[in-house]
Amino acid sequence: MALRARSQRRGIPLRAVLPNAITALALCSGLTGVRFAIAEDWERAVLMIMLAAALDGIDGQIARMMHGESKFGAELDSLSDAISFGVAPALILYLWSLMVVPRLGWIIALLFAVFCALRLARFNSQIDSEQPRKLAGYLTGIPAPAGAALAMLPLYVWLWSGEELARSPWIVTPWVAFVGLLMVSSLATYSWKSLRLRRNVRFEALVGLAILLAALVTAPWQTLTVVSVAYLVTLPFSVRAYRRSGRVASG
Template identity: 40%
Template sequence: MSHDPNERTDASRPEAQAEDAPNRCKPSDPFRDFREDTEVVEEVVQDGKTVRRKGIYLLPNLFTTSALFAGFFAVVSALNNDFSTAAIAIFVSMVLDGFDGRVARMTNTQSAFGAEYDSLSDMLSFGVAPAVVAFSWSLQSLGKFGWICAFIFVAGAALRLARFNVQIGSVDKKWFIGLPSPSAAAMVASCVWAFDSFEIDAFAFDLLMALIVAVMGILMVSNIRYYSFKEIDFRSPVPFVALLAIVLAFVVISLQPSVVLLILFSGYALSGPIMALVRNVRRQEER
């Protein structure tokens, strides 16, 4: 078969070479497959239709990551016998944890990923960290009884968070069912922070601390109701005296923060059982 040497194939034409040039010069992205394989994909409902959304929201998850870091820092500080710093880190984590959900609602950046990430962060900051801090500070002197009480707290926090996640939307927002895990963690942290400077070394005090840790764990999984403060509207006008009361509260806390916080969270932890007892007495009187 004869072949015309002047005839050009499609690949040898200048136009085809010009079209292929950008493809040959474009560098390949070695991380493309990695990004696609690790991308978070959620199915959300928008305008009545189910759509697939890629990626996560940065701002609320940044607060959650900060709270997670504070909780981990509390564990590290406890292992280094810096118990006051560990207790303060738990309170810092508590403050940051209070911001992530509010920021997500204010900026309309709620997501299922954020909710799960927040729960895992809470498990470390308000479950594992307080138990490790309390055990390293006091409970380890009690041997097996000490770590069992610490485990009761950890298990209570895990069960409390799991129950809270499945009951969202089905319970009255005015109340928490069981002691909230941040409040239980704050109770333990305030005890460590308040009494660490006294260098108390007594078996009776260690036993009391173990009982406090175990009771906090039990209260978290109880059916006792605690006021949630979610009905307070911070956007509505308040009397001027309310601002003065807030300023006075900050002054009192700054004088002796560990003692004041211990009193506040002790009162909140006791408020649930006291209100439950009062309701039971009223029911019996009505019968």
């Protein structure tokens, strides 16, 4: 009892607070994207979602580095993802395009947000169980940040081309529904956390990363378009690679 009382007086250690603060900041970034969308500031709306994705990518790394992992942090991360990569992109796309067909557009926006939540719920329910795909370096369905980024592909195209066809709800509606289905699908997709670079290509990888960052700064919308299309292209390869790995293991 005395040890418990002393630990409560000391409070929560900084190593547990910092990762959760970054997760909360990601949530705030996603919601701020909605605020910019209401003001029809589409560029900043997209940038806020991208910032949320970047913060989501580092909060877990920082938690592991500082030994600050916790069940609370995992739950907060899922709630943040549901809002930043499900609700916020759905509202941004609705305000940008889907509200032209309000009934159908709202249904699609709702489905995207719900599918994102379902994907995260499935992921959380499997954390404590053995996951053959995760052990093999794969995910089930596309992750929530990738889903948010892919869903906004027509918006990227519109921002750099000005082509109103990209804003058509008859294009955006099926596209958003398709990306939502990818999130809840059973497709085996690459897990970037499991990728390991060979020593002889690390320098080339750094050069490629520098080029990508430079492209994002100078031509963000064109670069996001290319990256989104490139990610889509990897999906058939990830499915085939996982099937091959299963055949090799069984053989």
